[in-house]
Amino acid sequence: MYARYAGNTDIIIQAACKKGMYSEIHEVAALCNVLQCNIRSVYPRIDFEYYKAIWDSVFTPIPSVIGNCNIAILWSNTLHETDARETYNGLWRPNHFVPLLPPPILNEVNSQSISLVVVS
Numbered sequence: 446m447y448a449r450y451a452g453n454t455d456i457i458i459q460a461a462c463k464k465g466m467y468s469e470i471h472e473v474a475a476l477c478n479v480l481q482c483n484i485r486s487v488y489p490r491i492d493f494e495y496y497k498a499i500w501d502s503v504f505t506p507i508p509s510v511i512g513n514c515n516i517a518i519l520w521s522n523t524l525h526e527t528d529a530r531e532t533y534n535g536l537w538r539p540n541h542f543v544p545l546l547p548p549p550i551l552n553e554v555n556s557q558s559i560s561l562v563v564v565s
Contacts, residue, residue: 470500473518473542477504485517487545491526491537517545 454518470486488500516542520539522529529537 474504477516478506480513480516481506482514482516485515485545486542487517487519488539489537490519518542519545 473484473486483506484504486500486502486504488497493501510542520542522538522540524532525542526537
């Protein structure tokens with residue numbers, strides 16, 4: 446389904462299995478099928494080109510089913526934007542993604558917020 450955007454799947458799977466390789470959009474598409482949930486991929490509008498639109502979209506399980514849950518991720522870089530540009534010959538490129546969590550829920554009893562915690 447996404448091969449026309451991403452390229453040869455066999456080559457990509459082999460490359461992703463090597464130590465030190467980063468996840469790409471292929472792993473996100475596969476993960477939504479494994480988890481049976483929708484994954485919203487958010488790609489920042491930095492050096493955005495038309496083919497990156499697939500990186501900024503919602504992936505749904507195949508065959509189309511109603512997902513059990515929704516997950517949102519943001520493509521990011523561990524370096525400051527200017528440092529990342531130096532590393533990638535003037536272009537900004539992500540090197541990982543992070544989960545986007547919903548805002549804290551207000552506790553009406555004591556007006557304190559309840560935060561969601563990500564354990565890695």
